[in-house]
Amino acid sequence: MPDERKSDAAPIIEGLPKGRYIRGAIVASVALGLGYLATFIGADGSNPDSLFGKQAPANTLYMTVLVAFLVNWIAFIPANYLQTEKFFDLTGSITYVSCTIFSLVLGAAPVFDGDGWTFSKRSIIQSAFTIVWAVRLGTFLFARIKKDSKDKRFDEIKINPPRFFAVWTIQGTWVTLTALSVFVVNSYGKSYDEKDLGVTDYVGYAIWLVGFAIEVVSDKQKGWFAANPANKGKWIDEGLWFYSRHPNYFGEITLWLGQFIAASATFTNAQWGCAISPVFVYCLLMFLSGVPMLESRGLEKWGDDPQYLLYLKNTSVLVILPKGKATNVETPLVLSGDDKV
Template structure:
């Protein structure tokens, strides 16, 4: 069994366990908590199956830092709260078919998405190349992306938890330069991981995951949904006019 097939098997079993728990507690939003930590678990399993090199160790460290931070961020946001409105809406719409449709349209779909995004992991093992300047460049790109995601999430969380900001839009910090700094950071750090993986494997398929998650965030699940959700907020049109949608840039006057 090649690494890609093995990875899909591991991811499928992982999300099936989440499906069982989510069905039992009637809360499918737990699948969101499984996203970041799932990559960490997959990568750690593969590190036990293949020889560890300095390159794979570096990759593992940065992937684990990202995955654990994202897991803790989502866990803190969702802990002891009812099912997210998206999954609650689907639960009502699906009626008696909720269990079956949840399996296919929530958990199995997430498994497929994770497998595609995880291409830098599939292609990394077994790593055959030594560390090069491309590895270092990948680390630097990851650091930039991680900073945007982590700082952007923290600034947004602090803004939301301030009662005086209810109904307002955040226009300070990183949010002054891009309307979605956390999404920009997520995409960027995956390009960093892809470059690290490519430098160690010389496999161009390493970039599939980064390309997929960038496209998804920009055109499917990330930016479009939040832009639509925020469109009715006072001042958002002006914020859109002067602030870059994704790639950070100085605001227009």
């Protein structure tokens, strides 16, 4: 069975309300509103003045978020014309990379104060982390869609332009909320440049590295398991998957927590609202798009298998823990699509 790992924004489409124009417009409007609200928090409550006015860092942040939506809206045009979802996951990764580079360069540009280009160390480090993560995941997901040729979740969505447009808009919001801490650090790079890297930064970097390693290893182990014909029709319970039913999601949540912690070394006032980033990733994967969807599919396939039920009882749903330390013994969540062959 093919690998069913999806991008983090894409699964939201399964919960979109049905309808043609009005509901699609409402969903898109809410997504835009959330993006603006998150940016207002990250800008410490500052609204942009002129393009290069006294609120230049805030302007950079607002323009970065605008880029996040523009990239997805532009990609929507050919996708809607061709009625294809093949570019969706790849566009998500391109959005991360584009916005990260845009905010990094514009935040360090001499046009704001004439002092010359000034890149802060933390901006460069956190941008590099984001780009590495986005490129790896983007190529991973694009290879999957090329192999599988389609994503069945889009079958009803892509033939309805308003709902399809809403999905691309949601992806812009997803990028904004997830990488908000990084965009803030980049946008305010000059003012942060005088603050040396400290314990908080290094703790955040260490957490990111651990999370990234867990995500990469989990995906590799799942790929190796799926490639073995002897494992056809089985759930994966080897490697990190022996200790967690969704170690790849645990890795992703962990790495974004690390980004927030590292960035928090420079936060003031409302910027602490950037804590929405790791909280958003956790809530989305645990309660909306990731774990619930995959667990229910697993129950449908292996719910009558005593060995599978034992695996559920003894294996943590998310955090990598020793056997028997599962946090959901009484109400087991079930493995599925993302975690099976």
